[in-house]
Amino acid sequence: MNPIALILLAFAMSTDAFAAAIGKGASLKKPQFSEALRTGLIFGSIEAITPLIGWLIGKSAAAYVQAWAHWIAFLLLLALGLHMIYEGLRPHSDEIEKPARHSFITISLTALGTSIDSMAVGIGLAFINVNIWIAASLIGLATTLMVTLGVMIGGTVNALLGHRAEVFGGLTLIAVGIWILSGHIAIKYV
Template sequence: MNPVALVFLALAMSTDAFAAAIGKGSSLHKPRFIEALRTGLIFGVIEAITPMIGWAIGHAATRWVENWDHWIAFTLLVALGLHMIWNGVKHEAEEEEKPQQHSFMILAVTAVATSIDALAVGVGLAFVNVNILVAAAAIGLATMTMVTLGVMLGRVLGHLVGKRAEIVGGVVLMLVGATILYEHLSA
């Protein structure tokens, strides 16, 4: 995977966490940077681990699907992109109750929920030539940065930007999938 695609993948993987972080930040009274960084670290570590787990699962299945690997990666990324876009445009029926503070467990559960797509991306990455440690580190660092910024911006921006970020992330994921397919078919 070329470095530009890797950067876009890492940013796309962090957009749902960014959207969640804006919500978390908007639910706190003037969050401090240390709380934002703590939240970013929790999300970043979890988001870095999940693609490695997915990669291990996908790598175990590589020999059975080698001729179709590029189509699998493309399909997974497009499906995840469409799912992110759908989540970005659907209307929430009810507003979440705002907590007074965020415990480690609540942040970890939220981070796991937003990293399920990274697990699926990890499965797709097993079928392309990519260093999973570099990809996971890039995804984790991008997520940590985006979540830290998201918490700090949350008190100002609220939910307005969160949904749009998820839509952009979905489009980027679909473009990364199309790039993988194009690179394989044109080789």
């Protein structure tokens, strides 16, 4: 795989994380760059690790993982999205403020949900001539950049939508999950 193809692959793998990051940023109170970068680094690290895991699995059990990866991603993102919608719709007193940052667990679960497709890509990369370490590093770097930008954009959405920004974030996560699921289902039946 040539370097241009690897870079395009890296940014393609970061698009769903970017969309999820906008939702995450929307649910924060005025996200600072340091929080956006922290979120980007967590997403990027997980997104870099999952193709390595996929590559290892690809050497042994590709058919099993490919059959279920899109369902796992969909269910994780659906659950997180529904929770965010619930939080956005429940009554808020004016005293309760949005958090300045998300917990490590919340960010990691969202990142895991958006990185399942990278694991599937890692499985595919196991069957072609590619340096998996370079590919995983590029995917992680692209995701870090895109998620950092997404969280900052999400802060603008938050300023426009107020408490309901969390509903937007939840709907975004669910949409990303549906997009992942429908992409795999469409490929299966084409």
